Amino acid sequence: MSDDEFGFNSEDDDALLEAAQVISEPNSSLKRSRDDADADNDLPLSKKPPRELPSAGDSEGIKQLALKALKENFGFEAFRLEQAAVISQLLNGGSATVIFPTGGGKSLCYQIPALVFGELDKQSGDRPPHDGGITIVVSPLIALMKDQVDALVRRKVKAAVLDSTRTREQFIQTNQDLQNGTLKLLYCAPERLNNEGFVESMKLVRGGVRLLAVDEAHCVSEWGHSFRPDYLKVARFATEIKAERVICLTATATPKVATDICTTFGISPTTGLFRTPMYRPNLRLLARSSASKDDNYPELISFLRKHSGPTIIYVTVQKQTEALAGELRSEGFNAESFHAGMLTEKKTELQDRFMQNDDMIIVATIAFGMGIDKSNIRNIVHFNIPQSVEEYSQQIGRAGRDGKQSVCMFFLSPDDFYLRNVFTYGDLPSKVSVRNFLKEVFSPENAALGIGEKFSASHTAQCNAFDIKSSPLSVMYAQLELQFGYIRATTPIYSKYQYEVTDYGAYHHADTDLAAKSIRASALKAKKYLTVDVDAVSRKPGLVRADIVGRLSKWNENGIISLKTSGVQNVYIVQRKLPSTDTEINAIADKLYSEMVDRESQALQRTKEVVGLVTGKKCFSRALAAYFADDSNGLPDECGHCTWCETHQQVVLPQVPPQKPDPALMDRILNVCPHDDPLFLARIAFGIASPRSTQLKLKNNPVFGSMPVCDFKDLVRAFIHKCTNSITAY
Known part of the structure; x- marks a missing residue:
């Protein structure tokens, strides 16, 4: 699941008031004194005596x-x-x-x-x-x-x-x-x-x-x-x-x-x-399996012709939303694609149209549906395997909120596992990458900092330098903060400040303090924007960075300038002495890596669980309730409106055994890639992008994704054997 599906964006409005704060403090007469806190303030909330209402x-x-x-x-x-x-x-x-x-x-x-x-x-x-x-x-x-x-x-x-x-x-x-x-x-x-x-x-x-x-x-x-x-x-x-x-x-x-x-x-x-109980008596839960995804297309068309009404079709990747929506339009359906990569205005317009329409089909990634309060969604279709039973349950729950019968169809084929594996195996960095990342975080310069001092880092630069995706990099930073207690994240700063003057009179004459004078004197004029090097200006005697950023923020608030920032730098406060020896750093790397391997195993298990839900010999509704330990008092052993209850025939997923890694294809990969990381080589073979593959421009090379029919771990083992010098690292 990508961060942009959930709207996470570290480079957001913190830039408006980096030093002056997004929300300024209330007047001092309205402040609550921390000294007035209850004596039991540090107790867990449930242990405190109830507040006297x-x-x-x-x-x-x-x-x-x-x-x-x-x-x-x-x-x-x-x-x-x-x-x-x-x-x-x-x-x-x-x-x-x-x-x-x-x-x-x-x-x-x-x-x-x-x-x-x-x-x-x-x-x-x-x-x-x-x-x-x-x-x-x-x-x-x-x-x-x-x-x-x-x-x-x-x-x-x-x-x-x-x-x-x-x-x-x-x-x-x-x-x-x-x-x-x-x-x-x-x-x-x-x-x-x-x-x-x-x-x-x-x-x-x-x-x-x-x-x-x-x-x-x-x-x-x-x-x-x-x-x-x-x-x-x-x-x-x-x-x-x-x-x-x-x-x-x-x-x-x-x-x-x-x-x-x-x-x-x-x-x-x-x-x-x-x-509250999970069971929804008006939801008909169906599943169909096929040998390949191509076989599901005619089945989907037939399903949509029989089941009209507002419909959401969930797929895994953004390109699929556009391709499938286009195919449905060619069949005469009112279909549109929706994904997190679209412009906000377009997404808003599509959501509004869907809310007002009674025959519209949205082909979407998980980005669509959260917060959509449309009561008459008649169909939810999973055209690919959801990442978990939880995700499946959440998405089918968007159907039939008006209490009328709605249908939830799950199309299943072995092809789906390739996409799920791309997501599952795409996040785990190599142990070497984890160690090198930690060596930079705990560099001699940072290790020399005292408690309370700060250091900054560009997550983007570190992703590229160590071939670690943004999500696992953020996980490691959070664990260094929460699990190890070495650092604490604080307000990000920005390396580049540009502005356009919108009120020349106020800009030149309103403020005469040292910060204002220094900004005006050092700002470099380009075609449209003036650029100020905040760090350079703040090194002048009598100034600190907060003075410069605070003045720019105030001008921006008052409409004197229009401020634009870029180059986010994440900032961390040292909470306790940072480790400095290889032994200490390697021990932390081993623990972080082990935890990421465990999470990878959990992700694989969740895929098995969601497939098992619809391929078992059991009522789907009962299986779903059992997963969440919901006994649904009063629910019979069979709901009567799922594929198992209607047919008592098991949905069988055709088995397609993985192929063995091809030595000739492996040699081609080794001819165009560095030999220092078997995990990276396996990703290239399987078709899993990473910051390093993007930098090396390998996604358009024929070797990228040349062995997607192999078991991923078999590929890793095969490349370890090829790269004998890297065996000890894994």
Whole structure:
């Protein structure tokens, strides 16, 4: 899964206020003193005594306030499933882990409390009118955050999102709303917790953080299908900002993952865990297998002719979305492609059309569907193997939210395993790469730094230098921070600052301090932009980098210049003495590499599990419920509306044994590639791109992907044998 599917972008609006902070601190008279913190602040949230709530009469009074907010703001007459129990838990001072299926109404579980906190404050009189605090929502999905905020604003609820799509004016307005105490909900991505200014500002927000909502909470678990180490920082963030309570939400959590979530956030699994049944009686779960993907095309056309209505077809890679959508249009279908690489405007336009249309087919990667609240999606088609049972469950959950029958079709063929293996084997770097990366992080210059001092690094440059993809590189940095405690990520900086003057009078005359004079004197004029070397200017006596960046940020905010930044540098604070010997560094490399190998094995196992779900001799619905340890009380042994229940014939996946590595093809690869890394050579043979293969321009070479029909590990072993000098490295 690529980062851009989830909207992660390290080079975002941090550039606006690198030193001045994205959200400025409230007035000093409104700050909460850290000295006033409760004595039990460092306890896990579930261990703290419940906060004394303003009296609303009784629990019935709280329930009525919640129902009133539901009706007035969202137009619903009653809560569904476990929503009321979760909301009651939060309004009575507790924390919660919520596992509801896709479409189960998770967002209301934190939106309603965010609105009711103010009503409780009014009744108790404990707080001034604008000291009601805020609810922070952490979510990795930019599109989902934007959609939710837009919907809340339409309902006259004060909500805002901090992401790379926001304009300068919107940031300024959010800042003002925070200072005024009028903002109810603030949405942000987990990566923003690396922004030092943001974290400090949230510690001092007016009225405090009443609730921290953690969406897609399964990302905190290494056993989850979408583990993201940056998510582990959210628990630390909850403690640092003194969040009064936490709610963790996910649609997909096995018992082990649910336990991990509760443990990470200190939530009682006995009183704070809420789960609703997975079973959806209106979903017909079907599967078909074929010897090759080509055989699935006519089957797909036939399926779509029989089953009309809004449809999402999930494929694995971006090019597939365009090719398949084009083929469907040639067959007369109203089909469009959707993937993360498209322009934001195009994606928004397609989402809007799909929402309003009753016959549209979207061929998409996993980028589509998150946050799409369309009740009448009639069909979900998996044209390739999903990466996990969790992903399959989440995606079929988008069908039939109106309660009417909908069909979920899974097309299965041996060809699919090649794509899944590309994703699975594409992330693991060689152990040599891991060691060399760590030697740079723990260079003599960095190892000489004292505690509290900073160093910077370009992740892009390191990916290219050590042939490590961005995702595993980020994992290793996060583990050095969270597992080993050597460093802490902080606000990124930028190596290049360019600007265009938009108010010449203010630019030349408004500011006469040393920073302003130095910027004007050193800025180099090109055709359109002036370029300033921030590091060079900040070396002048009496100046520091923050002065220069702060002045540029202020000019940008005030409309004096239009600022453009590039060349992101990730910044880390030394937390304890960095290792400096080969023995220490090699021990860390061995541990990190071993953990990545384990995650690779987990990914392979998840592929087997999702295939096993539809090829076993069991009701699909029952197998799905069993995977999530959902006993679905009242559900018969067979649902009656899946392929197994309708036919009692097992879906059999044709077996295509892998071929042995071809010595002649291996020699051709060795003729055009360096011989120093058997793993890299195996990737070239299999067709797995990496930063190094891109640099060497090998993707268009005939040797790239010349042996995709082999077992990948057989290829690695064969190249180790060829490259005898590298045997000891593996």
